[in-house]
Amino acid sequence: xxxxxxxxxxxxxxxxxxxxxxxxxxxxxxxxxxxxxxxxxxxxxxxxxxxxxxxxxxxxxxxxxxxxxxxxxxxxxxxxxxxxxxxxxxxxxxxxxxxxxxxxxxxxxxxxxxxxxxxxxxxxxxxxxxxxxxxxxxxxxxxxxxxxxxxxxxxxxxxxxxxxxxxxxxxxxxxxxxxxxxxxxxxxxxxxxxxxxxxxxxxxxxxxxxxxxxxxxxxxxxxxxxxxxxxxxxxxxxxxxxxxxxxxxxxxxxxxxxxxxxxxxxxxxxxxxxxxxxxxxxxxxxxxxxxxxxxxxxxxxxxxxxxxxxxxxxxxxxxxxxxxxxxxxxxxxxxxxxxxxxxxxxxxxxxxxxxxxxxxxxxxxxxxxxxxxxxxxxxxxxxxxxxxxxxxxxxxxxxxxxxxxxxxxxxxxxxxxxxxxxxxxxxxxxxxxxxxxxxxxxxxxxxxxxxxxxxxxxxxxxxxxxxxxxxxxxxxx
Numbered sequence: 001x002x003x004x005x006x007x008x009x010x011x012x013x014x015x016x017x018x019x020x021x022x023x024x025x026x027x028x029x030x031x032x033x034x035x036x037x038x039x040x041x042x043x044x045x046x047x048x049x050x051x052x053x054x055x056x057x058x059x060x061x062x063x064x065x066x067x068x069x070x071x072x073x074x075x076x077x078x079x080x081x082x083x084x085x086x087x088x089x090x091x092x093x094x095x096x097x098x099x100x101x102x103x104x105x106x107x108x109x110x111x112x113x114x115x116x117x118x119x120x121x122x123x124x125x126x127x128x129x130x131x132x133x134x135x136x137x138x139x140x141x142x143x144x145x146x147x148x149x150x151x152x153x154x155x156x157x158x159x160x161x162x163x164x165x166x167x168x169x170x171x172x173x174x175x176x177x178x179x180x181x182x183x184x185x186x187x188x189x190x191x192x193x194x195x196x197x198x199x200x201x202x203x204x205x206x207x208x209x210x211x212x213x214x215x216x217x218x219x220x221x222x223x224x225x226x227x228x229x230x231x232x233x234x235x236x237x238x239x240x241x242x243x244x245x246x247x248x249x250x251x252x253x254x255x256x257x258x259x260x261x262x263x264x265x266x267x268x269x270x271x272x273x274x275x276x277x278x279x280x281x282x283x284x285x286x287x288x289x290x291x292x293x294x295x296x297x298x299x300x301x302x303x304x305x306x307x308x309x310x311x312x313x314x315x316x317x318x319x320x321x322x323x324x325x326x327x328x329x330x331x332x333x334x335x336x337x338x339x340x341x342x343x344x345x346x347x348x349x350x351x352x353x354x355x356x357x358x359x360x361x362x363x364x365x366x367x368x369x370x371x372x373x374x375x376x377x378x379x380x381x382x383x384x385x386x387x388x389x390x391x392x393x394x395x396x397x398x399x400x401x402x403x404x405x406x407x408x409x410x411x412x413x414x415x416x417x418x419x420x421x422x423x424x425x426x427x428x429x430x431x432x433x434x435x436x437x438x439x440x441x442x443x444x445x446x447x448x449x450x451x452x453x454x455x456x457x458x459x460x461x462x463x464x465x466x467x468x469x470x471x472x473x474x475x476x477x
Contacts, residue, residue, distance in 0.1 A: 067115060129214070224242070250350065250392050339374075408429040426446065427444060
């Protein structure tokens, strides 16, 4: 029996039951007020309006297809796409002269721009990728494209033709780096030529259609001066971190998704002297180091038979045989944590890495869990001894409510007391509320505590003034 038949039968049964009820014993039935009914109707209309996809301009799409066919016919064998781009405008004008059905119903400039983006870039999202103010691009199926601009997520008026159009852009991104995406492997991590990170997931896993998330990187890598200008850290913090890197302390950058960990790691890497050999290890190569002697390693997913995968852990182990002066790990998220700690504890000082956590204390707990994922049965105290002996500094970074990114604490790992890893904040962010524009008010200040490894900085020949660890005005006192 169909659902409609069942509903009709149930309605008939209820009507018969109502007729059989004696008068004066009517069941109490909830009757919404007129205002509630109106509100419910308005909400329903709003939902249907929001769910309704954007209406496509059929004439515009038809004109675009005709122009596309004209371009394919005009291209000579072996000719590069870029060579025919200057001719596309004239082709579009010729089609409009010959075909009366397109006159006055299509936007010629928009169609030409879209086709050029399809042929030479990454389709409709190409203008967003070229916009320096956009830091992230999010494609939720063909009809919905968001972007993050100056820390705020906004809905754009950009749309794709259909799911196949989005899939063609994904294929264009993943094919050059040897990655694949299909129903048997519906998720992929990739990168753009400029180093921007890309994640794509397609149906049947993505219900809205093929979904793309692009974390953009600036053409010119940020320097420490840029982070100071953005308010991510202060001059004193920059001086301190510069000293820590040059003194070959092991540094871990932690924070949530989109907090700016990779950007900070890239900036810290610039403090490494140019005469050292650096090995970087990442899932998708993003780091943009300026030194001359850099070896970049990238993990590899399994092939179509499920074999041939090379994990971050495999690369960490291999990197130790490559005579590195520094090992830089893009993100620690699994069993490779054990190998990283072993490396830091066996002479590979000056290593840098990032990981996800909400606080330095949470980062310690997560590292314990990740070490256990390696399948080695170690007591918790032994793991904590490894962590406290390996990591010297934890930099905690956060993305605040107003979209700004700040280093909210720089914490020293002082050692192990009993079964507890002792942490001490050297710098911290003191939030004081929000201003009228919703901007977070606060300041990054030193705690007044000199780190235990200060003597190690001095023995490395690094002169760092004591005023760095004191608030403004305290030094004079």
